[in-house]
Amino acid sequence: MNNNIIIKNLSLTYGNKQVLENINQQIEEKKITAIIGPSGCGKSTLLRCINRMNDLIPETRVEGEILFHEKNIYAHDIDVTEIRRKIGMVFQKPNPFPKSIFDNVAYGLRINGTKDKKKVSETVETTLHDCGLLKEVKDRLYTSAMELSGGQQQRLCIARALAIEPEIILMDEPCSALDPSSTFKIEELMMKLKKRYTVIIVTHNMQQAARVSDTTGFLYLGKLIEYGNTKKLFIKPKEKLTENYISGNFG
Amino acid sequence: MKKTFNTGNPYIWLSGGTLTISLLMIFGLVALIMFKGLGIFWPHNITMLMLNDNSVVLGEISKVEPIPNLKDSYRTKLKVGNRDVYGMDFRWVDNSSILSQDFPTTALTIERREWGNMYGFLKGMKHDNRIESLSLADMKPLLKESKALYKSIRHIEKKEIGKINHKMEKYRLALKSLERKLPSDSTLKNIASIKVKVEELEKQYTEKVDNLTNLYASAKEKKVVIQLADGSEEILPIFQIIRIYDPNQMGVYAKSSFYVLKFWEFISAEPREANTEGGVFPAIFGTVTMVLIMSLAVTPLGVLTAVFLREYTSDNIFSRIVRISVNNLAGVPSIVFGVFGLGFFIYFIGGGIDKLFYSEALPTPTFGTGGILWASLTLALLTVPVVVVATEEGISSVPKSLKEASYGLGATKFETLWKVVLPQATPGILTGMILAMARAAGEVAPLMITGVVKLAPSLPLDSYSPFIHLERKFMHLGFHIYDVGFQSPNVEAALPMVYTTTLILIFTVLALNLVAIIVRNKLRTKYVTSAL
Ligand SMILES: Nc1ncnc2c1ncn2[C@@H]1O[C@H](COP(=O)(O)OP(=O)(O)O)[C@@H](O)[C@H]1O
Ligand SMILES: [Mg+2]
Numbered sequence: 001m002n003n004n005i006i007i008k009n010l011s012l013t014y015g016n017k018q019v020l021e022n023i024n025q026q027i028e029e030k031k032i033t034a035i036i037g038p039s040g041c042g043k044s045t046l047l048r049c050i051n052r053m054n055d056l057i058p059e060t061r062v063e064g065e066i067l068f069h070e071k072n073i074y075a076h077d078i079d080v081t082e083i084r085r086k087i088g089m090v091f092q093k094p095n096p097f098p099k100s101i102f103d104n105v106a107y108g109l110r111i112n113g114t115k116d117k118k119k120v121s122e123t124v125e126t127t128l129h130d131c132g133l134l135k136e137v138k139d140r141l142y143t144s145a146m147e148l149s150g151g152q153q154q155r156l157c158i159a160r161a162l163a164i165e166p167e168i169i170l171m172d173e174p175c176s177a178l179d180p181s182s183t184f185k186i187e188e189l190m191m192k193l194k195k196r197y198t199v200i201i202v203t204h205n206m207q208q209a210a211r212v213s214d215t216t217g218f219l220y221l222g223k224l225i226e227y228g229n230t231k232k233l234f235i236k237p238k239e240k241l242t243e244n245y246i247s248g249n250f251g
Numbered sequence: 252m253k254k255t256f257n258t259g260n261p262y263i264w265l266s267g268g269t270l271t272i273s274l275l276m277i278f279g280l281v282a283l284i285m286f287k288g289l290g291i292f293w294p295h296n297i298t299m300l301m302l303n304d305n306s307v308v309l310g311e312i313s314k315v316e317p318i319p320n321l322k323d324s325y326r327t328k329l330k331v332g333n334r335d336v337y338g339m340d341f342r343w344v345d346n347s348s349i350l351s352q353d354f355p356t357t358a359l360t361i362e363r364r365e366w367g368n369m370y371g372f373l374k375g376m377k378h379d380n381r382i383e384s385l386s387l388a389d390m391k392p393l394l395k396e397s398k399a400l401y402k403s404i405r406h407i408e409k410k411e412i413g414k415i416n417h418k419m420e421k422y423r424l425a426l427k428s429l430e431r432k433l434p435s436d437s438t439l440k441n442i443a444s445i446k447v448k449v450e451e452l453e454k455q456y457t458e459k460v461d462n463l464t465n466l467y468a469s470a471k472e473k474k475v476v477i478q479l480a481d482g483s484e485e486i487l488p489i490f491q492i493i494r495i496y497d498p499n500q501m502g503v504y505a506k507s508s509f510y511v512l513k514f515w516e517f518i519s520a521e522p523r524e525a526n527t528e529g530g531v532f533p534a535i536f537g538t539v540t541m542v543l544i545m546s547l548a549v550t551p552l553g554v555l556t557a558v559f560l561r562e563y564t565s566d567n568i569f570s571r572i573v574r575i576s577v578n579n580l581a582g583v584p585s586i587v588f589g590v591f592g593l594g595f596f597i598y599f600i601g602g603g604i605d606k607l608f609y610s611e612a613l614p615t616p617t618f619g620t621g622g623i624l625w626a627s628l629t630l631a632l633l634t635v636p637v638v639v640v641a642t643e644e645g646i647s648s649v650p651k652s653l654k655e656a657s658y659g660l661g662a663t664k665f666e667t668l669w670k671v672v673l674p675q676a677t678p679g680i681l682t683g684m685i686l687a688m689a690r691a692a693g694e695v696a697p698l699m700i701t702g703v704v705k706l707a708p709s710l711p712l713d714s715y716s717p718f719i720h721l722e723r724k725f726m727h728l729g730f731h732i733y734d735v736g737f738q739s740p741n742v743e744a745a746l747p748m749v750y751t752t753t754l755i756l757i758f759t760v761l762a763l764n765l766v767a768i769i770v771r772n773k774l775r776t777k778y779v780t781s782a783l
Contacts, residue, residue, distance in 0.1 A: 085661035108660035
């Protein structure tokens, strides 16, 4: 079985605005793939195509295919909620539910039909532990998640996504709203995650991409300009545009 | 000039000024109602006036006013009571005809079960031919006794006979429906057995009535003699007296405790004497019950409409028409809703229910006539726009990021709505409910044709199954105000009650809102969203 994501000839328009143009990309299993590019180039849009989050935006048209387990997730007989269960997402701004810490992590379990209370609380604890959050929140699991710091909230959101055991995790600039030490903790967590999950991360922070990712794609004006091994891409980019971007000549 | 306007200061003054005026108007309104309404329970002193035609009047001064077009002359309005003797409660006295004024310490105010207050002096207890002198303190045990008697009479009248009537009605209906069936052995047997039971009940009923006659006779036994201002004597059965007191001798403390007692009676007792005396408890109860039933009906209706408009339709002609219609509902005169309630709820739905389930009682309608349920539903229609608008606002204030978080975990639209959006919108929904309650509690016109009455024989909640009687007519504070103030046989005496009842209405609405606001704030702190 091959659970890589394969993006084939993907184009996307919002209304009559072309945002993505003919993207082709293969995402490797249990690796961290970074997508970099200047602001507004379509990074978030590309990421949100992978779990069909863009369905929520009216007048969106998608052409091409994204294969997940060799099935096109844009096929008509696909259950979107199933896709989103398997492909979790962490957003740019921490967005915990205004519920207790426990309920946040348990949310996905509950809507996916886990009735057994013991199993729920076990999963919540192990997930929080995996995200390095358990020690910090152990004695206040039932207080509001809103009382956590920004970094803790973002790790809680990661835990929330992991609790339902997805195969792939999409992260849209997960550290852009956080301070350096919180950023460091999340990067550490990502390195841990890649042992079990395929991670795709969008970032406009090139150092971050260089630090954590195995493969990097450079997106520019809706086109995938260059895609390959992170080290190679940063040290010896093939394209002139990529070189300009990583040397900070624009964007 | 232009420069001053350009600084913007005049606009600040203007808006500040109008704000002040609005606040003053609101406070003025409340202050007036409080002033007029809170005074009536205070025991006023009794004045005795000697007039120049050698007559004497006794009563409470209710106001003094200048006589128009005559300089330095005044007239006094006196509440002289004794309506059964004088024919009216009030009397105007020209101040120039007053020779002397006095506050006799032994003057008494006597509250009676009928005919309003009596003012006079206690002569003593009436025995066949003689009068035994009696002090005010001696009256206490006698009054206690008569109160106990009154209670037992009420108990028999309301509870015991009420129970018998309730059973009789049930048997009557059962008989009627049996008689309509084809006569078979078993139905004939049933009819016979019910008839036996009815006879038994009728016997019980006559017993109770005899019992009552005896009690009423004993109530007339003890009598006191009261001397009126003009020296004439009135014989008054003690049973008629509710309260007797000597305001001219009462200190501030005694008066205050009297005041509290009277106020409590007002909010906890049933009305007497065509609503002009006694309390307003059934009206408070009716108002609160109606508002609660109304909120139970309007909340799901309004919330579902708002959810549909906000989450399930895109912005198209259809949803726009729905939205415009809903908003315009708010501008329809409330009496129109009353007419609709009468035609649709009462005649159509109520009539239908009667035909289906209460056919043996027809032509007497059960649900096919005004009642608390229909009135509440009518008001629910009236207030639905408020809830829709507030809920829509609540829903639209839910951050998109929260919905995305839910969708991202594989939740369906319904799950997201139910578990994230609606809880988050609850404060908004409750705000709508609060506004709806405030609107509904004050609405009177549509109620008058959908089930409000000036005197309801029983509350919509009692101890006979099924305990909640939604088909019953009910009393309402707003209608009570109208009825007491403008429809009662003794408008002048009842007028202060109008203010007090208004005050109670305001407080009831306030209390209902306060409860809802506290609940909302509790929820709001629970669902506080992140500042990030
Ligand atoms: N809901 C939307 N409707 C229309 N245009 C959008 C919408 N969201 C994003 N866009 C446009 O799509 C382009 C790509 O946006 P995005 O993927 O968010 O960029 P990035 O994440 O790389 O900064 C931008 O030009 C943006 O203006
Ligand atoms: Mg973005």
